[in-house]
Amino acid sequence: MKGIGDRELLLKAREAARMAYAPYSGFPVGAALLASSGLIFPGCNIENASYGLTVCAERVALFRAVSSGERELVKLALWAPVPCWPCGACLQCLAEFAPGLRIVRQGEKGELQEKGLGELLTAAFSLQCPPGGCI
Numbered sequence: 317m318k319g320i321g322d323r324e325l326l327l328k329a330r331e332a333a334r335m336a337y338a339p340y341s342g343f344p345v346g347a348a349l350l351a352s353s354g355l356i357f358p359g360c361n362i363e364n365a366s367y368g369l370t371v372c373a374e375r376v377a378l379f380r381a382v383s384s385g386e387r388e389l390v391k392l393a394l395w396a397p398v399p400c401w402p403c404g405a406c407l408q409c410l411a412e413f414a415p416g417l418r419i420v421r422q423g424e425k426g427e428l429q430e431k432g433l434g435e436l437l438t439a440a441f442s443l444q445c446p447p448g449g450c451i
């Protein structure tokens with residue numbers, strides 16, 4: 317679980333960005349998701365001529381991890397030319413498995429920033445009824 321630092325994980329994310337298929341936006345994104353097993357799952361954005369079918373790097377990494385049997389996720393590193401946090405759709409998908417996930421990001425300029433998933437998505441959707449019952 318430990319043994320890999322943020323900078324190393326970000327390097328994996330940067331490598332993953334090289335696989336990005338982003339002919340429409342020209343914005344390559346790479347993700348690297350560290351699981352509690354110590355394994356790292358990379359992902360890149362994959363765009364489509366039907367723009368709305370594009371999948372973000374974060375969800376590619378998440379689905380690789382979960383479909384490999386990993387459900388305990390420790391850290392997500394995100395690399396893009398201009399640093400970005402995961403979009404709302406990706407945050408919701410990540411919250412399903414790792415509401416306490418730590419996320420570190422970096423861009424071409426090299427500066428590094430970290431936030432928790434809970435800071436970025438303060439009210440994830442869940443099927444749990446609110447007190448007093450569901451409407």
Ligand SMILES: O=c1ccn([C@H]2C[C@H](O)[C@@H](CO)O2)c(=O)[nH]1
Binds near residue numbers: 341344361370371401
């Ligand atoms: O956090 C992000 C933000 C954007 N993108 C992708 C989607 C699209 O391919 C391109 C521009 O939005 O970047 C990601 O993969 N992750």
Ligand SMILES: [Zn+2]
Binds near residue numbers: 374402404405406407
């Ligand atoms: Zn996204």
